[in-house]
Amino acid sequence: MTVATDSKTASPxxxxxxxxxxxxxxxxxxxxxSGLSPFLSRAHYACFLRVQLRFQHATARLYEDAQLHGWFEGLPRRSRLNLIEADCHDLGLAETFLVVDRSIGRSVRYDDPYEAVGWLYTNEGSNLGAAFLFKxxxxxxxxxxxxxxxxxxxHPEGRGLHWKRFKAQLDALPFNDDxxxxxxxxxxxAFAFVREAVEQVLARS
Ligand code: HEM
Incomplete structure (x- = not known):
């Protein structure tokens, strides 16, 4: 007897x-x-930006991926790559650092599209939690x-609504338990990647 459909509906x-x-x-x-005080000074914050730059480059490819486009309508418009690049420019970050950070981010590889969805979740969610950081x-x-x-x-449509739309897309995916x-x-x-970047850059500032 097969239970394939049961396992799908039973999943949260x-x-x-x-x-x-x-x-x-x-x-x-x-x-x-928070313990590393990223808002203590603009110099500290610049290190936080480097962490974010690594993460946005690590996830940039997801926003251009054809399969993910099929799952997440409007995905390219969610990318924050240009925004973080502009922030780094605003703060006058040295190009020598940026080259390293971009390259570390781009070196990330995804094994399959399901893992890629997890990376996307972490990146999109980080914008929801960023309300406090923005203030x-x-x-x-x-x-x-x-x-x-x-x-x-x-996002101009509202941080909460923007997240809600993404969550609805996530929950519409026909993924089985595996x-x-x-x-x-x-x-x-994705969280581990950011943690490592924090230890390498922010913790040494
Ligand atoms: C000091 C740093 C951070 C603070 C204070 C923070 C705080 C928060 C808060 C308050 C929320 C919940 C927002 C809400 O429900 O309205 C949240 C959500 C989230 N944050 Fe963070 N966050 C931080 C860093 C990060 C980072 C660096 C990442 C990614 C690497 C991240 C990923 C997420 C995700 C994925 C969610 C969504 C959780 C869900 O599924 O509802 N956060 N964060």
Whole structure:
């Protein structure tokens, strides 16, 4: 007797699994970043930007991927690559650093499209949580959506709504349990990638 359809309907929504199964790694990263005071000065914040630059380059290919386009309508418009590049330029980051950070980001490889969806989740979610970071960048450093903190700004349609639309697309994917597990693994890899960048750049600032 086959239970293939049962296992599909029994799975929790993908967005729920991703959130629950990255909760711990997110909290740990959040505490680590906060503990390193990225908004202490523009020099500290510049190191935070380098971390974000690595991550946006690591995920940039996802926004151009044909298979992912089929799953996520409007995906290219979600990319924040140009925004982080502009932020780095605003803060006057040295090109020698940028070259290294771009190259580290671009060196990431995805094993399959399910893992890629997990990376996409982590990147899209990071913009939801960035509301708080954006306020700190404004208040502590005088930055904003037009200078220096563009990549942390909310989407014009509203940060919450923008996220809600993405979550609906995630939950419409016909992934079985195994494929969902691969997406979770990808999301966790993305958090680990950012954590490593934090240790290499922000923790040494
Ligand atoms: C100090 C740094 C950070 C803080 C304070 C923070 C804070 C938050 C908060 C408050 C939320 C929930 C927002 C809401 O539900 O309205 C959130 C969501 C999220 N953040 Fe962060 N975050 C930080 C860094 C990051 C980073 C670097 C990443 C990615 C590598 C990330 C990935 C996510 C994801 C994926 C979600 C969505 C969770 C869900 O599925 O609902 N966060 N963050």
């Amino acid at each position: 929504p993908l967005s729920r699994r991703l959130k629950d199964e990255t909760h711990e790694i997110h909290d740990s990263l959040d505490s680590r970043i 700190r960048a404004e208040q502590a450093l005088g930055l904003g959506a037009d200078f220096g903190a563009r990549h942390l700004a909310g 494929q969902q597990g691969k997406a979770v693994a990808g999301a966790r890899d």
